[in-house]
Amino acid sequence: MSELLALGASHKTAPLAVRERLALLDGQVEPFLSELVAHPGITEAVAVSTCNRTELYVVGEDPEPAVASMLAARAGGELADALYTARNCDAARHLYRVVSGLDSMVVGEAEIQGQVKRAYERALAAHTTGPMTNKLFRAALATGKRVRTETTISVGQASVASVAVESARALVGDLASRHVLIVGAGENAEQVARAFHFHGVTTMFVANRRRDRAIALAQRFGGASGSFDALPEELVRADVVVSSTASPHAIIGPEELAAVMAERDGRPLLLVDLAVPRDIDPGCSAVSGVTLLDMDALQAQVRGNLSVRREEARRAEAIVEDEIQSFAGWLGRLEVLPTLSALRSLGDSIVDGLLAENSGRWESLSERDAERVEAMTRAAVNRLLHEPTARVRSLDAADRHARLSLLRELFGLEEAAAADADEAAEVRRLHG
Template sequence: MSELLAVGISHKTAPVELRERLALTDARALEFVRDLHAVAGIQEVVALSTCNRTELYLVAADPIDAEATLLGLLAKRSGIALSALAQAIYSHRNCEAARHLYRVSAGLESMIVGEDQIQGQVRRAYEVALEQQTTGALTNHLFKAALETGKRVRTETAISAGQMSLPSVAAMLGREVLGDLRGRRAVLIGTGESSELAAQALAAAGVAVVFVANRRRNRAVSLANRFDGHSVAFDELPEALVEADMVVSATSSPHQLIEAEGLELVQRERAHRRLLAIDLAVPRDVDPACAQVEGVALYDIDDLESVVARNRQVRLEEARKAEAIVEQEIQNFATWLGSLEVLPTLAALRSHASAIAAQVLAENEGRWESASERDRERVEAISRAIVNRLLHHPTLRLKELRDDRVHARMALVRDLFALEVDADPALRNAAADVQDLAEIRRLPERSGASAGSRR
């Protein structure tokens, strides 16, 4: 019987130093998903990797073996000892795995509760898996339902109202460190969603923005025009930093873009004037040693959490409403998941009982040599009646199960009677729940949310 497994690491369980070693760039995510999908016993794989989390959602015949395989691959690729990795990893199965993804999509697991970016990131992770053909009926149903849950939370509650995003914290932190931001100059490295949101917040505070791009130069020019700033090539970054009051970096580069030695040269030319550096990237764009350069105040994504905590204004009532919506949707998922298991388990149980009855009759065949054919038919009918009456009440009770314990109860029944159940046909027949890429992209999105960028 295949099971759903979610294994991950997040800002709640590990510092950025560990998360950046497990972060999956788009290219690495594609490779990792393909490698996992090729492992015997793993039927479905979706990878979700953002600044604050790296999570893998699997459907596997043996979840224990699948988790061990996954942890081994993560340890090998990241160079992290398996013992250290195990301490930071969380693992959920079946409805608990679904509940976690629903909470992630709803923004309840984010550093900034209710933030909007995660919805687009979940959508993009699913789209990539669809494109790679590593999803199946279970993950298709799971991710579609998670996206709908996130939409419900943002539509039916005010959990996102007035909430900040991590990029918008840049302006808040700028005011704390530099004071009045009017007339200040900020260099933004990267042209993704995070850079765009940071530029929006800084420009609104009166900051002149300069976009630096290594590859997407046209995008940098477009953003610069939008925010009345200008753009420069990546080679001109040192000159741009000389004139800047702050730098915000948010790229998906696997390598550090600002190193301590280079920044020391910049600071000498600036006479060590105050420079605020905000690194929103995972892996980090700015060498942590830059914090030791005179005049530099460096904040990475984990440092921002304390800033967020000082300014968080999430209303508890709205968070409670969001939690209630998640639980409603989880009950629906549990019912669906249970329906895939109840009927095959009941069929296997009935077949098992009938086989035992037939075996007992066969073992006693020699004890009624004088019995007529009619007598034999009566004995067989009695044996079938005993099986039917014995299983009647359990069958009714199992069919009525509707809570998130269905999977555990079905597993217990299979274990007690040593039943071999293949639920794959039920999963394959759940055609109504399989969503293709075009349908997922048609799912309504909250205005202003992006589905494309990791950051």
């Protein structure tokens, strides 16, 4: 029987060095998903890859070995201590918590909902979704929206970018008089620029490979823009550097940074690396006068975040559990009719087998008596199956999937048929 599996690694289970090897960058997601569903038995797959997590949501028959093997190959080694798994309703619950910001490094962060939405749309574009993942991701995104509507969990410093800027303020003091260099022009970079602007930063330089994006971001927050070619000169001027690109390799190394520091007359430099894989070589932390914060360092800065938001987090958890009951009911309905049909087919096959085995033993049995024997045998099997059938139909949504799995295991039932078309989630792109 196919199952829903969530398997991945996050800031809670894996250090940055592992997470950056697992990260799926732009252009890598679709081929990876296509390779996943090419495995026998795997029919659906969605990949969620952010700076703090890489998670795969797949549907198939015993898909864990294939999925774990692909991630281990990507990481270049054993991942047993870093990976976590969840199945069926537990997998849905995990995704609901992720989308709601409850599993984030910064509890309540708002960016994760958009990241999951884009991950789902990439899977749609790769044609690797199906009835279960379509239902799962649409329901998860709706749950995240409900959490942010009905709680204040995302109010305040609820993003990695805002924590990064607060950490910079704690280390260098008043930011308004500082020259800030932002490398990259994506979503994280925009959040960083907004946070610096809020703190009064007016001397801001944005560097990006695509000049048009750098210009647009700089203009929004009163800064200047330029290309990567201007990086050495801007590093000499900067007090704080925040880097967040999608580069697969480090763009600032210790040798070139040492040359930059030699031109700074002893002025210290704070580097904040929000990229996964990292933009700034870890060896830069050994350069005299340099302070380097990466995602693992920022995680240590926000360990108290959950306690600040504990009450709102409790309310959000209650919403997640409420929504999970609906998914559990849907998942159970997906399996009830095919399971009962398989159970009835098993009963019929047992009767047919018994009649065939004994057909030559009734020397004087009339045709009418043979019909009576068959009717009596089928009635006995139907009575035996009546109570299990009635109980399965009346199962609570929360228990239904587990009980059906046990029933299939006990009776050795074959895989249930696919869900009816009207039960399958509609496949279309998200908007808005």
